[in-house]
Each structure stands twice: as C-alpha cells, then as structure tokens.
Amino acid sequence: MNTPLILQVNRLHKNYGATPVLRGINLDVRAGELISVIGPSGSGKSTLLRCCNRMEEASGGEILVEGHDISHARGKTLNQLRLRLGMVFQSFNLYPHLTVKGNVTLALRKVKKFDATSADQLALAALECVGMAHKADARPSQLSGGQQQRVGIARAIALEPAMILFDEPTSALDPEMVDGVLEVMRELRASGMTMMVVTHEMSFAQAASDRVIFMDQGVIVEQGTPAQIFGAPTQPRTAAFISRSAQRAGALS
Numbered sequence: 001m002n003t004p005l006i007l008q009v010n011r012l013h014k015n016y017g018a019t020p021v022l023r024g025i026n027l028d029v030r031a032g033e034l035i036s037v038i039g040p041s042g043s044g045k046s047t048l049l050r051c052c053n054r055m056e057e058a059s060g061g062e063i064l065v066e067g068h069d070i071s072h073a074r075g076k077t078l079n080q081l082r083l084r085l086g087m088v089f090q091s092f093n094l095y096p097h098l099t100v101k102g103n104v105t106l107a108l109r110k111v112k113k114f115d116a117t118s119a120d121q122l123a124l125a126a127l128e129c130v131g132m133a134h135k136a137d138a139r140p141s142q143l144s145g146g147q148q149q150r151v152g153i154a155r156a157i158a159l160e161p162a163m164i165l166f167d168e169p170t171s172a173l174d175p176e177m178v179d180g181v182l183e184v185m186r187e188l189r190a191s192g193m194t195m196m197v198v199t200h201e202m203s204f205a206q207a208a209s210d211r212v213i214f215m216d217q218g219v220i221v222e223q224g225t226p227a228q229i230f231g232a233p234t235q236p237r238t239a240a241f242i243s244r245s246a247q248r249a250g251a252l253s
C-alpha cells in the first residue's frame with residue numbers, strides 16, 4: 001500500500017516578470033521519502049522549494065500539504081500549513097544574538113506557544129538528534145559552519161514538521177564540514193522523516209535518495225530511482241548533466 005501523500009504540486013508555474021522560471025511542475029511526495037532535486041544552475045530548483053511553503057508566490061497551479069491547499073491559504077491557515085513544512089537554508093539563518101538553544105526554542109515559544117520548559121525540552125531533544133546538545137548555550141559565532149547548519153536542522157526538527165525542505169544545505173560549507181551535515185540528513189532519513197533536498201552533492205543524491213528529480217529550464221525532465229537517473233537516464237539532457245557532474249567530480253578528486 002502507498003504511504004500518505006505529504007506534498008502535491010500540480011501544474012506549478014512561476015514567472016519573474018516576463019521570464020518563466022517554473023513551467024508546469026507536477027510532483028507528489030509520499031511520507032518517508034527522501035527526494036533529491038538536481039539540475040544545472042538556474043534551472044528553478046530553489047524556486048520550486050520556495051514556492052512550496054509560499055516564500056515565493058506561484059504564478060499558477062496548486063500546492064497541497066497533507067491534502068490541504070497551501071497555495072490559496074491565508075492568515076492562520078497559511079501559518080499552520082507553513083509549520084508543516086520545515087525549511088533548512090543554505091546560509092543557516094541563525095540569529096547571532098541568541099544562543100543555540102534560543103534559536104531552536106524561538107519558534108516553539110512564539111509560533112507554537114509552548115511554555116519555556118516544554119520548549120527547552122523539545123529543543124534539547126532536537127539538538128541531541130543532530131549531535132549539538134552540548135553546544136546549547138553557545139552563540140552561533142562560536143560554531144563552525146557545519147555545526148551551525150546542524151543547529152538549523154534541529155530548529156526545523158523541533159517544530160515536528162510533516163516534511164523538511166533543504167535548499168542546498170551544504171553549499172556554504174567548507175568541504176570538511178559537508179560530511180557531518182550529510183550524515184545528520186541520512187540519520188533523519190533513517191528515522192522516517194520526509195525530505196526534499198535541492199543539492200549539488202551528486203554522491204549524496206545517488207547514495208541517500210529514494211527518488212531523484214532532474215530539472216532543467218523550469219521543467220522536470222526526468223525522475224526515477226538513483227540507479228535509473230545516474231545509471232541509465234533516458235533523456236539526453238539528464239545524461240549530459242550526469243556525465244558533466246561525474247567529470248567535474250573526477251577532476252576534483
């Protein structure tokens with residue numbers, strides 16, 4: 001039996017001015033899936049992610065979160081649906097004046113209205129999940145980039161979302177920090193979290209995803225298992241991208 005649908009994207013269009021950036025995206029995400037979105041720079045990957053939680057307004061189409069239409073929701077309903085989609089950013093977006101724990105409890109207190117004790121407990125549990133509980137009282141500036149990103153992930157987990165959207169979570173990190181963050185994401189996957197990850201880390205997409213989506217010029221060109229997309233792509237554009245990425249990785253190693 002299929003697991004429940006967490007996210008449905010139907011005929012999604014996005015224009016910036018007269019320029020179409022997303023051109024009719026259709027996509028279903030089921031509970032427990034880890035989906036990697038790959039594709040050339042400018043293909044619309046981040047825009048797709050940002051339209052899902054209405055950080056960007058779509059120009060057309062519909063997005064359902066656990067069956068509820070977020071694309072036309074307003075006010076309290078919109079806020080509640082947004083909370084179901086956690087977001088992890090490339091640039092961490094932690095508040096520098098708050099401690100690690102303060103960053104994680106902020107939305108729990110302000111948005112979810114938890115009392116201080118409950119918010120602290122949830123925050124410490126989330127920090128434990130990403131191996132950062134021992135830094136609960138540190139400031140973000142005292143942490144490495146990889147540690148800051150793990151706090152960003154803890155902040156998302158603490159809100160108990162139905163799904164987490166990751167927008168290039170390792171792109172701003174020094175190479176030696178990347179593996180620790182990818183490991184936390186693998187553990188989250190193993191714990192059953194539903195995840196959609198825009199990534200340039202091809203080895204992660206290949207090894208950790210249930211499904212890989214290849215985008216180019218605002219459309220999904222092809223999607224399939226990592227074995228299909230990386231081993232036997234059916235579309236010439238996918239094959240060319242995979243081959244270029246492999247060459248680049250070879251040149252770097």
Ligand SMILES: Nc1ncnc2c1ncn2[C@@H]1O[C@H](COP(=O)(O)OP(=O)(O)OP(=O)(O)O)[C@@H](O)[C@H]1O
Binds near residue numbers: 016040041042046047
């Ligand atoms: N706020 C904006 N205003 C105008 N154009 C934008 C805006 N945001 C993105 N774009 C354009 O939309 C296109 C898709 O951008 P997007 O960031 O979604 O691509 P991407 O596939 O995530 O690229 P990358 O891998 O480089 O991050 C690009 O041509 C980009 O310049």
